[in-house]
Amino acid sequence: MAEHILLKNDHLTVDISTLGAEIQSVLDKDGVERIWNGNPAFWTGRAPVLFPFAGGMKDDYFIYRGKKYPIAKHGFARRREFKVECACDTSATFLLDDKIEDYPFDYALRLRYTLSGNAIQVEYIVSNNGCDHMYYSVGCHEAYMAPGGVENYRLVFDKDETLLNYPLEANCVGHVPEQLTCNEKVLPLKEEYFAVDALMFLEVNSRGVTLENSLNEKKIRVDFPGFDYLLVWKKPNAPYVAIEPWHNAPEFVDAGHELITKTGIVHLFAGETNTHTHTITFLG
Numbered sequence: 001m002a003e004h005i006l007l008k009n010d011h012l013t014v015d016i017s018t019l020g021a022e023i024q025s026v027l028d029k030d031g032v033e034r035i036w037n038g039n040p041a042f043w044t045g046r047a048p049v050l051f052p053f054a055g056g057m058k059d060d061y062f063i064y065r066g067k068k069y070p071i072a073k074h075g076f077a078r079r080r081e082f083k084v085e086c087a088c089d090t091s092a093t094f095l096l097d098d099k100i101e102d103y104p105f106d107y108a109l110r111l112r113y114t115l116s117g118n119a120i121q122v123e124y125i126v127s128n129n130g131c132d133h134m135y136y137s138v139g140c141h142e143a144y145m146a147p148g149g150v151e152n153y154r155l156v157f158d159k160d161e162t163l164l165n166y167p168l169e170a171n172c173v174g175h176v177p178e179q180l181t182c183n184e185k186v187l188p189l190k191e192e193y194f195a196v197d198a199l200m201f202l203e204v205n206s207r208g209v210t211l212e213n214s215l216n217e218k219k220i221r222v223d224f225p226g227f228d229y230l231l232v233w234k235k236p237n238a239p240y241v242a243i244e245p246w247h248n249a250p251e252f253v254d255a256g257h258e259l260i261t262k263t264g265i266v267h268l269f270a271g272e273t274n275t276h277t278h279t280i281t282f283l284g
Helices: none
Strands: 004-008 013-017 022-027 061-064 067-070 083-087 091-096 107-116 119-128 134-136 143-145 153-157 186-188 199-201 208-213 219-223 229-233 240-246 266-268 273-283
Touching: 004 091, 004 107, 013 107, 119 266, 208 240, 219 240, 266 273
Parallel strands: none
Antiparallel strands: 004 013, 013 022, 061 067, 083 091, 091 107, 107 119, 119 273, 134 266, 143 240, 153 186, 153 208, 199 229, 208 219, 219 273, 229 240
16 A cells, blocks of 8 residues: 655645655645646546656557567556655655566666755656666656636746647657747647647757746746656646656657667666756745
């Protein structure tokens, strides 16, 4: 049965489950819930950890060294029980290193959450514990409460953007993007954007974006240095917005299945460790 770890400081109270090392709740200093509550009428997730890949593989499998491996969309970490490696009032580290039949690498994945003022730093620490090469990626999938409906919200990017949305087709994307109306750094959100699936930005200049609204002063800033791709997603008519920096991109519809050629895949030599970090700041 999943255990819950509570982190707390003067600004935030954060509940994290050992199932998937997933954030379950973030209360700000006013006691306002900022993370999506998992209402099953829309979506039961909240902030799943995407590993060893973000999104889905073409036809739900990949090929490595001539062998075919089935893999579920967003990988397996979000469905696994993590161990609590260490925890204190403002930080906790969760470990997953179970052998997976359909993932041919000896890995260790650590999720470290650290509170600093009104921010949560999230670290994906990935180690190759084997004696051979390892390939993986990570993705973030936190969904934020958006009471009042998405059309009251906008994304403010750190840099001027020409936002090209690559339409998703199952697990893949088409080659012909749609340009969204963006006033320099500001993208007003529209319900129609999410009628099919997510907004998929493969060519984004910014490595930070802020979710603002016209109803109050509550804002959420996401900083994602080192992540090249950005998704924005919600279920139709659902009162949340997910801001998802990904290290890998979905494959184009005419791509092959070879793992080592996947866009954004990370190569680790034996004994190596990589850390991927994003930071969520709750303002207002």
